[in-house]
Amino acid sequence: DAGVIQSPRHEVTEMGQEVTLRCKPISGHDYLFWYRQTMMRGLELLIYFNNNVPIDDSGMPEDRFSAKMPNASFSTLKIQPSEPRDSAVYFCATKRGSSTEAFFGQGTRLTVV
Amino acid sequence: DAKTTQPPSMDCAEGRAANLPCNHSTISGNEYVYWYRQIHSQGPQYIIHGLKNNETNEMASLIITEDRKSSTLILPHATLRDTAVYYCIVRVATQAGTALIFGKGTTLSVSS
Numbered sequence: 631d632a633g634v635i636q637s638p639r640h641e642v643t644e645m646g647q648e649v650t651l652r653c654k655p656i657s658g659h660d661y662l663f664w665y666r667q668t669m670m671r672g673l674e675l676l677i678y679f680n681n682n683v684p685i686d687d688s689g690m691p692e693d694r695f696s697a698k699m700p701n702a703s704f705s706t707l708k709i710q711p712s713e714p715r716d717s718a719v720y721f722c723a724t725k726r727g728s729s730t731e732a733f734f735g736q737g738t739r740l741t742v743v
Numbered sequence: 744d745a746k747t748t749q750p751p752s753m754d755c756a757e758g759r760a761a762n763l764p765c766n767h768s769t770i771s772g773n774e775y776v777y778w779y780r781q782i783h784s785q786g787p788q789y790i791i792h793g794l795k796n797n798e799t800n801e802m803a804s805l806i807i808t809e810d811r812k813s814s815t816l817i818l819p820h821a822t823l824r825d826t827a828v829y830y831c832i833v834r835v836a837t838q839a840g841t842a843l844i845f846g847k848g849t850t851l852s853v854s855s
Binding site for chain 1: 788830
């Protein structure tokens with residue numbers, strides 16, 4: 631398996647633009663997590679899904695952020711409109727429900743100018 | 744939710760054992776201790792986890808005190824590639840599922 635695949639690896643966008651981050655989970659994993667990492671705040675859990683259903687979105691910072699998981703093979707995190715303070719590395723992680731180990735993708739480094 | 748306390752940074756000489764401590768004095772009886780690490784520019788990677796007993800795998804050993812209020816991750820022979828941020832996490836339950844909540848971690852620097 632290729633692991634958790636995130637795209638793009640790097641994204642530079644202008645303030646006010648819409649940004650979509652993508653994640654392909656490991657096949658068979660029924661949990662999917664979105665995290666954000668900054669120097670100031672460290673790794674923060676934004677939202678997670680179980681069997682494509684959002685379970686906890688209390689970490690989503692504001693309404694500009696939305697996440698979807700239309701099927702077991704794909705998830706998106708969208709920011710609209712983007713702001714400079716959204717600049718961070720966004721990680722997607724997945725795990726099988728019966729497993730204790732979560733697997734992380736390589737992350738998407740987002741820069742909003 | 745139980746919280747963990749780790750030193751912000753530690754140094755270790757290559758080839759020596761690295762002992763990374765973690766305090767989790769409010770841990771509940773059914774909560775596990777997990778360790779992950781994050782090498783620069785990569786996503787976090789699972790290392791090991793335990794409940795009560797000491798655990799060992801190909802990467803590290805985990806020693807949990809009898810009262811479960813603290814634990815130590817041991818890298819028996821640290822290499823330069825072990826330079827990373829190490830996170831000690833106590834698993835928390837969030838609504839119907841489970842999620843890993845990361846603290847600041849310990850930055851381990853291994854030097855030759």
